[in-house]
Amino acid sequence: MEKDFLYVAISNNIASLIRNGVLKAGERLPSVRLLCQEHGIGMNTAKRVFLELEAQSLIESKPQSGYFVSPLPYQRLPLPEVSKPSLVSSPKEPYELIRKVYATMGRKDLMLFSIGAPSGELLPLSKLNKEIMYATRQLRGSGTEYEQLQGNESLRRMVAARSLSWGGNLREDDLVTTAGGMNALSFCMMALSKPGNTIAMESPCYPGSLQLARSLGLKVLELPTHPVTGVEIDALRKVVNKIDLCLLVPNFNTPLGSCMPDENKKEVVQLLAKHNIPLIEDDIYGDLYFGNQRPKCCKAFDTTGTVLWCSAVSKTLAPGYRVGWVAPGKYRDQIMKLKLVHAISSSTITQEAVANFLKTGRYENHLRKMRLTLQRNYQHYIDGIAEYFPKGTKTSRPQGGLALWVAFDKKVNTSELFDVALKQKICIAPGRMYTLQNQYENCMRFSLGLYWTDEVQHKLKQLGRLIAS
Amino acid sequence: MEKDFLYVAISNNIASLIRNGVLKAGERLPSVRLLCQEHGIGMNTAKRVFLELEAQSLIESKPQSGYFVSPLPYQRLPLPEVSKPSLVSSPKEPYELIRKVYATMGRKDLMLFSIGAPSGELLPLSKLNKEIMYATRQLRGSGTEYEQLQGNESLRRMVAARSLSWGGNLREDDLVTTAGGMNALSFCMMALSKPGNTIAMESPCYPGSLQLARSLGLKVLELPTHPVTGVEIDALRKVVNKIDLCLLVPNFNTPLGSCMPDENKKEVVQLLAKHNIPLIEDDIYGDLYFGNQRPKCCKAFDTTGTVLWCSAVSKTLAPGYRVGWVAPGKYRDQIMKLKLVHAISSSTITQEAVANFLKTGRYENHLRKMRLTLQRNYQHYIDGIAEYFPKGTKTSRPQGGLALWVAFDKKVNTSELFDVALKQKICIAPGRMYTLQNQYENCMRFSLGLYWTDEVQHKLKQLGRLIAS
Missing domain, CATH: 3.90.1150.10 (Aspartate Aminotransferase, domain 1)
Structure with a gap:
């Protein structure tokens, strides 16, 4: 168990160095012996590290010469162009x-x-089952009672604590839980728009968000988006006077998987704040980074409370649990009122189960x-x-x-x-x-x-x- | 266990006869001996029946004379008047x-x-916990997977089967599950209205429904309501041309606990259908009847598909499970589209647990x-x-x-x-x-x-x- 963890950690670390370009294609890797010395590990563990990296096609061995960094996989296939959607809303x-x-x-x-x-x-099913059983035993009324309106306190505390990893500085009171990520987006969009308003989004974009906006009678303005660095800020700047609301998935959005660089995130937040346009930030994929560090969120650069940071465990742990949350900044009371009138509360047992899963470090x-x-x-x-x-x-x-x-x-x-x-x-x-x-x-x-x-x-x-x- | 059930059943039966006026105040009840003969029960069980009825203040004993029907409890206190809300929307x-x-x-x-x-x-907590554990074992992916959009099939089948008890004739395909009763009302109201529309409701009325309507920008028209027989049909008739939508709780609404007689239900359904006005029927209390028979629903008289019958287990079993449903009649596709864009699905595990609880007769x-x-x-x-x-x-x-x-x-x-x-x-x-x-x-x-x-x-x-x- 301990060893498993070690070889995964080391190979992950080297993989990150390769992906981030610190180790370049063709570069020679240290020998097995050197790796043992460097990390204080045994030969077998060191060999597993190399095998793992080889399995991921990140390195290749040359007979009698050792291991070398492979050309990065994505360098083998060309990149699509920056998208060029029409900047006129078209339903x-x-x-x-x-x-x-x-x-x-x-x-x-x-x-x-x-x-x-x-x-x-890909999911830790038996561990989750244990958390569900534990939750029914621990909760008052075995989880049959309404959860408090703002949502499970221990879950909010854990999400707030984890926010440090992406530059957030949330407290549990900043968060409101929701019945999944879509429900968080729905509350945000309902709270901040009225029919006929215009919302800007990346293009291509998650169909659920497009449909949601349309169902609320919004016009959707699709923005040119780079397959690696995300939304094009110049394009956003050009239309900023025409929009009432913005929804972005800055980290690993579907379908592109792009990730906005920190400076772009900061620029977008400042641009929108200047025009008093709320930004709904869908960060549902943020924890699934391939590099060695969790990327920041737009919310980390929010000084005016106009960024609504949304996430959930639907993509990482349990879609069917319907556990999500939002840090709605200055719109918190509006979101809580919407939750009260449309839902009363969200599922008591699954919130508690997820809270415990986070608390024990299993997540x-x-x-x-x-x-x-x-x-x-x-x-x-x-x-x-x-x-x-x-x-x-x-x-x-x-x-x-x-x-x-x-x-x-x-x-x-x-x-x-x-x-x-x-x-x-x-x-x-x-x-x-x-x-x-x-x-x-x-x-x-x-x-x-x-x-x-x-x-x-x-x-x-x-x-x-x-x-x- | 068997005996418990027997004495409850018999005393319930007699209680109903008293409440329905078949046995009248002052009337003498059969002797303990006669009750034994009639029902083939022992003396002890018969005595428990009388004690139970006495505990409920439905009967009283007179020394050397036996048991007599008491004056009905509600006859001891006067009834409030029919409500007289202003028929102008006032937010x-x-x-x-x-x-x-x-x-x-x-x-x-x-x-x-x-x-x-x-x-x-009042809730069967340990039995529910067992159902939760059983559900995690039975469900594919232990309940981490998204439930299908329309909702748990076995739950819909059970709700459809139970609809026979209130004059419904639903099939599982007529139903869509929701995250609790409020969520069902929310989808119905969102699907059938636009801001500025007018919705009619009973008065006094559940605050959640009033708030929901207001949050969607609707005008609310409050209708005079009789504390025993529910909404006043003449009042509804007078304003029927001014409304776009109607929400009623025909069975045991909160806060009055009134129950519309069958003929009133039929009349309301026909009146609204004639004017093509959808009726959202909130039947969340329908299973909690004090008489000996489950009251019918408006949906039982719906021939045009314009009644949206909503219910949940939040008032009978487990508020925190967030398990509800709607039979949306001809608006089914609209409701499913709304569910898709606002929620994707509702909680997988709790739906399955409730379905099993219903299936085994425990409910x-x-x-x-x-x-x-x-x-x-x-x-x-x-x-x-x-x-x-x-x-x-x-x-x-x-x-x-x-x-x-x-x-x-x-x-x-x-x-x-x-x-x-x-x-x-x-x-x-x-x-x-x-x-x-x-x-x-x-x-x-x-x-x-x-x-x-x-x-x-x-x-x-x-x-x-x-x-x-």
């Missing part, structure tokens, strides 16, 4: 397409490349393993796409999260591909879902949250053949 | 008062006459006991009010549910009483909460869902003294 909802994709949810006969949530194999352990799995899956996809998909296929370079964005030749239509693939028991997420405009028909999103097996590999190959034909 | 929100009352939620140092949910002692057993407890509490309140409260105090005559409405002399102001009583560790629910107009200041609502103890009795006496002074 062409892909509702029928979304309905078709969501209808496949939970079907076990399909290969769900489309799922947005992590597969059960950090779990995240460490999960991040590694997601990175491996990313590598599997890159390898598969390079081998099975048409030449010239472009991929985003996720720095964390659950999504990989793929762009094909303009001739490929992924909405049509959806129907064809479904007949072969493959479900994909077509690019058209991620916009309200007629765009991204040649794109699709893969889920890094799959449990990788030979069957997945096989279906990826099959999908590659379908696209080629 | 004077008692938000500050509601905030104060809700802030006491969960405080163990207070006597909460105000609580709307049943006390934990019916539990309800049988709970109804008896609520009736006893009703009796306790009536006895206490008759003894401790000023003469002329009026009470509603709940035929089920959790609420008892009390009206004092016009000089009494219950909003002021709230502050005074709180200092003596007593929390009441002032009448002003139940309206958007300046009304009901001399009224308050008691909760039948308390666990009755000497301490409750004592605090009721204390409250009576406060009111008198």
Whole structure:
């Protein structure tokens, strides 16, 4: 157990150095012997470190010479362009397409490349079950009572404590819990808008947020977004006078997996604050970083209380628990009033279970393993796409999260591909879902949250053949 | 166990005959011996039946003569008048008062006459805990997975099967689950209204519904309501051209506990359908009838699909589970779309636990006991009010549910009483909460869902003294 942890920690550390460019492609790594001395570990552990890095295709061995840093996986495939959505709100909802994709949810006969949530194999199920049982024993009324309006206190305390890791300085009183991440976004959008208002979002963008905005009668302004650094600030600056509200997913958004650099986050927060425009920050993927450090949040640069930081455990722990939260800044009372009238409270037992899971440190352990799995899956996809998909296929370079964005030749239509693939028991997420405009028909999103097996590999190959034909 | 059930069933049956007026006040009951013969039971069981009925003050013994039917409890106290709200929408929100009352939620140092949910002692906690554990073992991914959008299939099947008891003929596909009853009302109201629309409701009325309507920008039209037979149909008829939507709690609404007769339900449904006005029917108290038969629902008379029948287990089983549902008639797709964009799904584990609790018949057993407890509490309140409260105090005559409405002399102001009583560790629910107009200041609502103890009795006496002074 102790040893397992050690080899994972060391290989993770080296992987980060490679990914962050500290160790460059072609550079020679220290010998096994040197690694032992440096870290005070045994030969076997050192060998496992190298094997692990090799399995991730981050290093390669050369006979009689030792280990060398491989070219980074994403350097093997070209990057998609910065998106160029129309800057005029255009409500062409892909509702029928979304309905078709969501209808496949939970079907076990399909290969769900489309799922947005992590597969059960990636989750600490038996530990969570224990927390649920413990919660029913510990809670007053066994968890049948209404939770207090603001939400489970111990959960809020833990989320506040963890906020230090991303530059937040939250106290438990700054937080309000919600029934999952979508519910947090819903309360924020309802509190801060009225029908006819305009909201700015990244493009491509999570379909749930687009649909939510439309259902509240908002106009959506889709912003050009860079596949690596996120939303283009110049574009936001140009339209800042036309918008009432902004929703961003600065860390590892779906479908791109981009991550805004700190200075961009700061600039966006200042720009919006200057115009008194609230920023809803969806940070649901923030804990799933592939680097060696949790990225900051926009909320870390919020001095005026106009950033509403939202997150949940739906992408990291248990989608079905419906446990999320928001730090709504100066809008806290409005959010609490909305929660009272639309929900009264959220689920008592699952909040307590998650609170305990966080408190015991099990969450950090779990995240460490999960991040590694997601990175491996990313590598599997890159390898598969390079081998099975048409030449010239472009991929985003996720720095964390659950999504990989793929762009094909303009001739490929992924909405049509959806129907064809479904007949072969493959479900994909077509690019058209991620916009309200007629765009991204040649794109699709893969889920890094799959449990990788030979069957997945096989279906990826099959999908590659379908696209080629 | 068998015997317990028998004496409860027989005494319940006789209680119903008394309450329904089949056995009249002063009438002599059969002797213990005759009761044994009639029901094939032993002397001890027969004696327990009489003791139980006596404890409920439904019968009284006369020395050497046997048992006689007592005057009905509610005949001892006068009935409040039919409410006379202004028929012009008037948004004077008692938000500050509601905030104060809700802030006491969960405080163990207070006597909460105000609580709307049943006390934990009335709930089958250990059986529910077992269902939670069973659910985590049975569910795919231990309940961490998103539940399907429409909601747990087995729960919907059980709710549909139970609908036969109230004249419904639902199939599982007619139902959509929600995160509790409030969430069901919220989806219905959001789906069927836009800001500026007018919604009609009973008066006095559940504060949550009033607040919900206001938060969506609706005008609320409060309707005159009879404390026994519910909403006044003539009043509804007069304003039917001015409203866009109607929300009623036909069975045992809070705070009155009234129950609309079947013919009234039918008439209301036909009237609204004729004008194509959707009816949101909140039936959250429907299973808590004091008579011998579950009352019908408006939905039973719905031939056009314009009644949205909402319910939950929040008042009968587990408020903190957040398990509710709606049979939205012809608006089903709209409700499902709203659920998708605002919530994705509701809590997986608690839905499964409730489904199993219903499937095994435990729910019916539990309800049988709970109804008896609520009736006893009703009796306790009536006895206490008759003894401790000023003469002329009026009470509603709940035929089920959790609420008892009390009206004092016009000089009494219950909003002021709230502050005074709180200092003596007593929390009441002032009448002003139940309206958007300046009304009901001399009224308050008691909760039948308390666990009755000497301490409750004592605090009721204390409250009576406060009111008198």
